[in-house]
Amino acid sequence: MATTIRDVAEAAGVSAMAVSKVLHGKGDNVRVGVETAETIRRVAQELQYHPNRLARSFRQQKTQTIGVVFSQFGRIGELDGYFTAFLNGVLSATLQSEYGLTICPNLVKSSVNGVINDGRFDGILWCKPDYSDLSAQAIERSEIPIVMMHAPDAEGPKVPRFCCDNPLGLRLAVEHLVELGHQQIVFVMDAANQSTSEGQERISGFETAMIARGVTLTDESVRYWTNPTEDFAQLMSSKAKPTAAITYSERLAVSILRQSEALGIRVPEDISVVGFDSTTYCETTRPRLTAISQPIEQMAFDATNILISNIDADQSASRAFLYPCGFDVRESTAAPRFR
Numbered sequence: 001m002a003t004t005i006r007d008v009a010e011a012a013g014v015s016a017m018a019v020s021k022v023l024h025g026k027g028d029n030v031r032v033g034v035e036t037a038e039t040i041r042r043v044a045q046e047l048q049y050h051p052n053r054l055a056r057s058f059r060q061q062k063t064q065t066i067g068v069v070f071s072q073f074g075r076i077g078e079l080d081g082y083f084t085a086f087l088n089g090v091l092s093a094t095l096q097s098e099y100g101l102t103i104c105p106n107l108v109k110s111s112v113n114g115v116i117n118d119g120r121f122d123g124i125l126w127c128k129p130d131y132s133d134l135s136a137q138a139i140e141r142s143e144i145p146i147v148m149m150h151a152p153d154a155e156g157p158k159v160p161r162f163c164c165d166n167p168l169g170l171r172l173a174v175e176h177l178v179e180l181g182h183q184q185i186v187f188v189m190d191a192a193n194q195s196t197s198e199g200q201e202r203i204s205g206f207e208t209a210m211i212a213r214g215v216t217l218t219d220e221s222v223r224y225w226t227n228p229t230e231d232f233a234q235l236m237s238s239k240a241k242p243t244a245a246i247t248y249s250e251r252l253a254v255s256i257l258r259q260s261e262a263l264g265i266r267v268p269e270d271i272s273v274v275g276f277d278s279t280t281y282c283e284t285t286r287p288r289l290t291a292i293s294q295p296i297e298q299m300a301f302d303a304t305n306i307l308i309s310n311i312d313a314d315q316s317a318s319r320a321f322l323y324p325c326g327f328d329v330r331e332s333t334a335a336p337r338f339r
Helices: 005-012 016-024 034-046 052-060 082-094 105-115 135-140 168-179 199-210 228-237 250-263 294-315
Strands: 066-072 101-103 123-127 144-147 161-164 187-190 222-225 242-247 272-277 292-293 320-323 327-329
Touching: 005 016, 016 034, 034 187, 052 101, 066 082, 066 294, 082 101, 082 161, 082 294, 123 294, 144 294, 161 168, 168 187, 168 199, 168 242, 168 292, 168 327, 187 199, 187 228, 187 250, 199 222, 222 228, 228 250, 242 250, 250 272, 294 320
Parallel strands: 066 101, 066 123, 123 144, 144 161, 161 320, 187 222, 187 242, 242 272, 272 292
Antiparallel strands: 292 327
């Protein structure tokens, strides 16, 4: 049977209040001498006392757990470095606190039944929200703090939001390609992210940047892929095949690099490819991937710290945090062969 505070108190010849004061810092009105405190610590160690976190959580009505919601969660470390950078940021914040972490890729689908408020989480870090009626309703009715990441400020529930400057990133990418001489440029995204608020902002940013540089937009300028392997082969076999592609994510760009190699299509000679995220993974691809950069790890770290602060202070003030994008030129972009 587990040792309790009362067991330690009895063995040390002191009150349970004194033990709680020394071992947990509870009880501002309780005074314990230095020698008595040392005795309590020695006895606790001898009896192998460990605090019961479950009982403590029950008393405080807290689980010390943060839920991370992703509507689209991929395999970590495969085809990109996004999730590695994201989790490094979140863990850097939680390791400084007493909070644990649970990833919930399916929570969005079941939130209408009140899963968010069922007591398993103290707060939610919601990534890539789609602002659907279901998710908006869940956020609006939430009884715990929520912070959103990859959530543009233009719309959506009024909770703290963290996002990169997507229009800036797409403008940098389009300008880079146009200056190289490209005019047939497409923006490619996976269909699953088409409904997300950030997906819509990136499409808008791409179209705005193209118009600003005088590049003709067509119905084929934005592509939504469900099967990157088949969709890329179809794209490159069409009469109006592009000379450059900007992708929604690093993962999608790396998929294009791999399919190009399999099909004998040369990058950047036959098609230039630009990714989005620019993690250290881009340095390992062949060729090294040119990409729009966003500070994923810093954004995740900041978002998690704000969430923990709001949990501890029992508040959730609305504020938008916007991070600038950069652009890292590597080897996957060059002037088109035919202009």
